[in-house]
Amino acid sequence: MRRRTALAALTATAALWRDLARAEGSSPRKLGLLMGGRGEADPEGQARLEAVRTALAERGWVEGSNLRIDLRWAAGDAGRLQASAAEIVALAPDVILANSTPAIGALVRLTKTIPIVFAQIVDPVGLGYVKSLAKPGGNLTGFTFVDLELIRKWPEILREIAPGVTRAALLFNPATTPFYAEFVRTLALSAEPGATRFVPAPVPQLDDLEGVIADLGRTSGTGLIIPPNPLIGANRRRVAELAMQHRLPSIAVYREFVTEGGLMSYGPNSIDIFRRSTGYVDRILRGADPGDLPVQAPTSYELLVNARTARALGLTIPQSILARADEVIE
């Protein structure tokens, strides 16, 4: 009896020692980080990466010590997205943190075993990546960006500052976000009389961007809507410049669109989403099952207005926007 107890104690000690060894051991855990929507040279990308690193360090995961981060930048390019996803899966990391809906789509097709935490995805249930928000069930979970419903809200806000907008052009790259075409068609069909009319503005290649925006600028009453979309997001500065050039009022989901010359933005704080996603990375690294972790929606939506751009476009910022805006950039 006593011998058996001693044996059990010994075994337990050995197991404990093994655990400790693994926790502090020589081989660090591996995190595959796929920055789908930003390039390496993008300050916003660097800010997001910094947020991830800092938040992980706060939770005890220090890169180079007990964590190895295999980082890939895709800058919203469909080809790079696919390639990066394959590279990261091939490295067989302990967990993958990925940004942008197409990146997630690529990863989901590549692995059903490596846990994936997504930061900023659009409609994961609708795209069939998770069973439900409360219980994802598979090998991935994470944080949604915005619901597609929000597309109807952007023109409303844009019209408050630019009441002349009657036509909302949805700027997107069909290679990475093909679902917008269908969504816009559905919206157009159910549009109520008097409401803003939606038109799709697909940008098949980056080179087409200027032509598309120039084309839109030719029709008066057109407003530019920039939904979650990696290629456009990665080239937001150029979109802002072209919008200004063609005098198109614009609203984006990206906060940084406004700080870089865009007129307005309404959406969740990306940096915050990235920061929160490390919480799930941490839990998965400590043994949690991604299928058990609920998909979280953003809690707050921020409204930013660039007063300089408004003035340049000859627009006046009304009281209702000022009351609602979280930030007004002068």
Added chain:
Amino acid sequence: MTAGAIASPVLAVTDRNPRAPSRARRRMPLALKLGIALVGLVTLVLLVNGAVNLWLNYEEAKRAAVSVQQEKAQAAAERVDGFLSDVENQIGWTTRAEWRRVPLEQQRYDFIRLLRQAPAVTEVSYIDAAGKEQLKVSRLEPDMVGSGKDFSAEPRFKQAVAEKVWFGPVYFRRGSEPYITVAVAHAGRNPGVTAAEVNLKLVWDVITAIKVGEKGFAFVVTSAGRLIAHPDLSLVLRDTDLSRVPQVATALAPPGGRLSAGAAPVATSSASEIANDLAGNPVLTAHAPIGRVGWLVFVQSPVSEALAPVYRSLIQTAALLGLGLFLATVAGTFLSRRMVVPIRRLQEGAERLGSGDLSQRIAIRTGDEIETLADRFNLMAGRIQESYETLEGKVEERTRELSETLQQQTATADVLKVISRSAFDLHTVLDTLIESAVRLGGANRGGIHFVDGSVLRLQSHFGFSPEHVERLREKPAAISMDTVTGRPALLRRAVHVADVLADPDFRNSEMMKVGDFRAFLGVPLMREDTVFGVLGMDRPEPGEFTPRQIELVQTFADQAVIAIENARLFEQVQARTAELQQSLDDLRKAQDRLVQSEKLASLGQLTAGIAHEIKNPLNFVNNFSSLSADLIDELREVLEPAGLDDKTRDEVDDLTGMLKGNLEKVVQHGKRADSIVKNMLLHSREGSGDHRPVDVNALVEESMNLAYHGARAEKPGFNVTLVRELDPAAGEVDLYPQEITRVLLNLFSNGFYAATQRKAAMDGAFEPTMTAATRNLGDTVEIRIRDNGTGIPDDVKAKMFNPFFTTKPPGEGTGLGLSLSHDIIVKQHCGSIEVATEPGAFTEFTIVLPRGGVSQATKKSGS
């Protein structure tokens, strides 16, 4: 043997017994016992004290912890309630009585401000007094103006109007995020309602801000047990139902039944208990209700943290206990050593005393009972020492006596041994006796004298000088009072003279010159009241012999008497035995002579008969046959001139030749028969003759024929079938042929006789048969003679080899036949003769002759 040597085994005996058990019992020394008692007592007191303390501390600390937990729960409930109140207050902005009259744009602006102020509110709408929705502002959906949706029947309108404020049930958007509808009725008559959808995810900020110790936290459940706020937001979003967690279930099931939103405040105000959290760890939990929404706010913290003060107290108590134990051990050890050292010294003293060292004294000056005990020990040791000294003297004396007795007994035993071993050598016995008597009797020398008429002659002595012996031989002591030696014989009792010089009757001064003795002791040797000798001893110094010595000498004298008597009886027996042996030898010789003569007589009789019968006819045959031969010659001469034809002459010549030849053969064999008869006569005359190797089969054959013819000669009508089963390998045996022939003849004639008897009895219907058989047995040869006659009855069989025993009618047999046969076979040839018989059936004699039996017998008789 010293006194010490005697004392040690005695001590060992008294010593061993008490020591052995004391050692066995001393497994636990006194010091240990005392120590254990002391430590045990202190430990007990400490333990009891500690336990009581612990119990009181534990209870108090637990009570404190529980009440703290309850306070925290209450505070948490107030803060969550505050969150709701905040939302309510924010909505309150738009519930002024005059608000319905402000322009729509202002209303919308107010709502936008409300959304800006209250982040938890995702949607706010204005329902007018008729229950129609007039305005809706949302964070995610497009705003609605004048949609006119009818809410008049919905609780958010009815209840809010009735109760001013209405909190709807918790619902979940997309099955994940908890929301609640808060509706506040406007002021004034006929009021409208402002309804807001509140994202309860933001209660998280409130909940995480509530600090419950280090690891403790708070969470909120609905009245149905659904988790709506928790530091781990994922649990909330995951649709966690806690209604089955025991503490939640207990809190949710008050006597009043199930709670519902907006119902009366929860009956159970606040309670706390120790339970397990979701992970199964023990936690101290407490909860408080938020009455207006029917929620429950739980705070829980790990038991280890909540009860940390209790554990601290436990450790304190344990430390105190340990310290107490240590001190008690030290004190116990010290005290018990103080006690035990003198006791151990006492024990060592007692052990020394026990091991025989009686001079030891125990020195203990503790001034207490132990010192008294040591003094008593010393006193006892003194007493024991004294008594040992007296005892030793006695033991010494007794030992001396015992060893003396032992010596005497050993000597007596030795004497007895000598007597029994050399019972027939009287001289040795007497020498030994006198030597032992002198040695043990305390004398120098002594002698044994035998009565010879009126004097005593020295028979055996010890220590006498040759002159003294010579002197005694020349002039033996007379049986008179003049000599000390003579006195015991005269007085017939032991005589003891302490000093001969002082004895008035002693006159043998001459003897003194040679003997030089002063003290004398003499004992008479008597057999059946007859004195036949004296055992005397003396020594040159005067002095009494002790009664023991006198008694001892008397004993030796008695032994001498017995020995002398034994020797005399032995001599008598020997003489008588010799006489008997002589007469036995004489008798044997006479018997042998008789047997020999009988043998001769029987053979003589037989041969005489045969010779007589054969001799005369044989003479006729011989004489007439030779005469006839002569007559043939004459016949031939007569026929010579006769004119016979050649043929007839040839025939006559042939016939006469053949006749003559036949006659010559008759003469020849007749002469041979004559020689046989002569030989027979020779046999009878020569007796046993010489032994030589003889062919057994021929001997048997010859004897059988001889016997047969003898029988026929005796009785003309006699007839018997003779059967011979002779083994060709029987070979030769060295024997006396005449003797063996005699034996065989005897046996055959007996057999013929028996067969004849039976034939006579059975009246002719019987064919008598005689069988003779031989068999080679290697070193021996077996001869069997069997007849199918009357057989031998048992009583006869027992006596048949006895000399002179016969069953034949008087005159016919001598009764020596079988006896002689036996003699010849057994004695002369070292063989054996046995008989097997069945009355009325057969008799068979079996003789076994060793091949060299005669030489054996010769050797035997020669040695």
